[in-house]
Amino acid sequence: MSKLKIAIQKSGRLSEKSLDILKQCGIKLANGDRKLLTAADNFPIEILFLRDDDIPQYVEQGVADIGILGENEVWEKDKDVLTIENLGFAGCKLSLAIPKDETYTGPSFFQNKKVATSYPKILQKFFIENNVTAEIEEIGGSVEIAPGIGLADGIFDIVSTGSTLLMNGLKEVEIVKKSSAVLISNKNLSAEKQAILDKLLFRIKAVKTSSENKYILLNAPNSAIENINSILPGMKSPTVIPLAEEGWSSIHSVVKEDEFWEVIDKLKDLGAQGILVIPIEKMIL
Numbered sequence: 001m002s003k004l005k006i007a008i009q010k011s012g013r014l015s016e017k018s019l020d021i022l023k024q025c026g027i028k029l030a031n032g033d034r035k036l037l038t039a040a041d042n043f044p045i046e047i048l049f050l051r052d053d054d055i056p057q058y059v060e061q062g063v064a065d066i067g068i069l070g071e072n073e074v075w076e077k078d079k080d081v082l083t084i085e086n087l088g089f090a091g092c093k094l095s096l097a098i099p100k101d102e103t104y105t106g107p108s109f110f111q112n113k114k115v116a117t118s119y120p121k122i123l124q125k126f127f128i129e130n131n132v133t134a135e136i137e138e139i140g141g142s143v144e145i146a147p148g149i150g151l152a153d154g155i156f157d158i159v160s161t162g163s164t165l166l167m168n169g170l171k172e173v174e175i176v177k178k179s180s181a182v183l184i185s186n187k188n189l190s191a192e193k194q195a196i197l198d199k200l201l202f203r204i205k206a207v208k209t210s211s212e213n214k215y216i217l218l219n220a221p222n223s224a225i226e227n228i229n230s231i232l233p234g235m236k237s238p239t240v241i242p243l244a245e246e247g248w249s250s251i252h253s254v255v256k257e258d259e260f261w262e263v264i265d266k267l268k269d270l271g272a273q274g275i276l277v278i279p280i281e282k283m284i285l
């Protein structure tokens with residue numbers, strides 16, 4: 001039986017989270033050390049540990065069937081692969097930044113200027129879309145020091161907190177793209193491999209949904225149940241169980257993480273008490 005080969009980053013910001021996702025999907029790796037190729041014990045999958053830059057090419061060529069990497073690398077490498085699922089971690093921006101004392105006038109600021117970056121393709125596209133002619137200086141790393149040493153007038157780089165920019169006397173002036181980790185796939189998987197991928201995707205979606213939702217339990221007077229049910233729709237509808245104390249019930253449901261605080265405030269206003277919120281490990285809709 002064939003196995004699905006998944007490429008993940010060997011060591012870097014994506015490595016741990018990529019392994020975590022596989023673990024949460026119930027996939028056990030044969031051994032802890034990261035050999036180039038590691039097989040799973042209980043799922044027809046093999047893991048290839050690579051540099052993230054190489055993943056799009058390997059997936060395009062079918063050396064790996066699928067891969068996990070930042071969308072920024074997928075855009076920059078521009079290989080013929082399918083992006084099939086956003087994994088929701090390693091969020092960052094690809095931004096233009098200039099020395100903090102300069103006045104930014106919009107994209108035309110960069111007309112006839114020089115910009116240092118490790119992402120020349122994405123940047124070139126942005127300049128073309130904005131009718132800007134600028135010189136792109138491609139460098140491999142430490143892009144943020146380029147203006148300070150006189151190599152460039154500005155930079156185009158990954159920004160997460162902005163502290164690196166600040167330390168180098170730069171300010172972010174344009175967010176060109178927002179990126180996060182994604183799952184990519186080769187375009188011509190065999191039916192057998194596609195079936196393994198579908199099974200894996202089912203699990204990944206269950207893990208993702210569970211992390212986006214919380215289980216909530218609360219006590220409420222029976223008179224408030226109807227109103228509470230309308231703001232706690234749950235998966236089908238909330239579970240309502242009578243309490244030993246006359247006139248009170250326990251309500252169980254599921255809330256979305258991003259609506260959580262708003263919902264809690266409303267529940268309190270409606271007379272809910274003893275609210276418990278519990279993480280969900282897996283959630284299948």
Ligand code: ATP
Nearest residue numbers: 009012013014051052053070072090091092158160
């Ligand atoms: P490799 O040796 O595999 O080429 P790398 O140095 O290119 O590693 P990392 O720094 O580990 O890559 O970053 C991997 C990915 O993490 C980036 O491509 C990006 O998608 C994401 N990322 C999220 N936040 C940041 C950040 N603050 N700086 C850099 N990358 C980030």
Ligand code: MG
Nearest residue numbers: 051052053054
């Ligand atoms: Mg890299």
